Amino acid sequence: MDYTYEYFCKSAEYVREKMGFTPEIGIVLGSALGPFAQHVEDPVVIPYEEIPNFLRSTVSTHAGDLICGTIAGKKVVCMSGRFHSYEGYDFDQLTAPVRLFKLLGCRAVILTNAAGGVNENFKPGDIMVINDQMMFCGFSPLRGKNLPEFGPRFFDVQEMYTPALRELALSCTEDSGLTFHEGCYFFMQGPQFETPAEIRAIRILGGDAVGMSTVTEALTAAHCGMPCLAFSVITNMAAGMLKEKLSDEEVNEVGKKVEERFSAYLMRVLEKM
Ligand code: HPA
Numbered sequence: 001m002d003y004t005y006e007y008f009c010k011s012a013e014y015v016r017e018k019m020g021f022t023p024e025i026g027i028v029l030g031s032a033l034g035p036f037a038q039h040v041e042d043p044v045v046i047p048y049e050e051i052p053n054f055l056r057s058t059v060s061t062h063a064g065d066l067i068c069g070t071i072a073g074k075k076v077v078c079m080s081g082r083f084h085s086y087e088g089y090d091f092d093q094l095t096a097p098v099r100l101f102k103l104l105g106c107r108a109v110i111l112t113n114a115a116g117g118v119n120e121n122f123k124p125g126d127i128m129v130i131n132d133q134m135m136f137c138g139f140s141p142l143r144g145k146n147l148p149e150f151g152p153r154f155f156d157v158q159e160m161y162t163p164a165l166r167e168l169a170l171s172c173t174e175d176s177g178l179t180f181h182e183g184c185y186f187f188m189q190g191p192q193f194e195t196p197a198e199i200r201a202i203r204i205l206g207g208d209a210v211g212m213s214t215v216t217e218a219l220t221a222a223h224c225g226m227p228c229l230a231f232s233v234i235t236n237m238a239a240g241m242l243k244e245k246l247s248d249e250e251v252n253e254v255g256k257k258v259e260e261r262f263s264a265y266l267m268r269v270l271e272k273m
Contacts, residue, residue: 024107026076026097026101036112037063046065091216094217109227111228112262113211122209126180127233128232129181130230134185138189141216142155171272176265184208200240
């Protein structure tokens with residue numbers, strides 16, 4: 001389906017009226033990172049199902065609320081619960097969250113996700129600041145009729161993960177109690193975890209972490225000219241790297257273990273943005 005500019009404006013009008021302020025930063029919280037939203041002061045909580053022309057969360061570990069308020073002195077709108085292609089959404093539907101941020105007036109986006117570590121130097125619990133991405137399955141979310149109100153038909157993505165924001169993020173890591181890396185996020189559609197052969201191929205191609213989200217949101221931000229900062233929480237080593245089975249429980253468990261430190265770190269980054 002081709003969506004119109006007005007289609008997206010309808011969601012924004014509803015949210016704008018409910019939240020009652022202009023946000024500076026839009027944040028997408030990934031698997032098991034939802035509790036970050038508990039730090040939002042004076043929150044206005046808007047369930048996704050109330051928002052006209054918006055999507056619905058179908059994953060039980062993803063809450064499904066827009067949480068608007070102040071955190072680390074910044075006015076933010078947080079998506080507690082995100083949308084994935086494996087839920088059955090088309091890639092073009094996945095433009096909706098970042099386009100909503102843009103229409104609300106956000107000047108930057110922060111994306112977070114849980115990912116499998118492909119780089120042999122990574123460990124579960126580490127954080128990767130994403131500096132590039134690869135997506136070889138699925139279509140661009142910007143496929144179809146271009147909406148020039150958001151951005152041009154053809155657009156540059158060499159600095160889609162904004163260098164200045166990456167630098168800022170890496171300057172805040174001291175005393176975080178976390179180990180940081182920079183690297184390339186490789187998108188796989190899921191919902192199955194990858195095969196060991198796929199992971200070997202991803203490593204040869206240059207992927208450092210693998211996951212099932214984020215790339216459509218980053219591309220949507222690049223299209224509408226919004227600076228983007230993104231983090232992967234490495235919740236497990238990718239398929240074939242260790243003997244253990246991969247599971248959603250393991251992903252959520254490691255996510256929970258770092259959640260507090262990562263939230264405190266993210267607040268320091270937000271303060272400086
Ligand atoms: N693969 C894909 N997505 C993921 C993984 C993984 O190993 N871990 C967390 N999200």
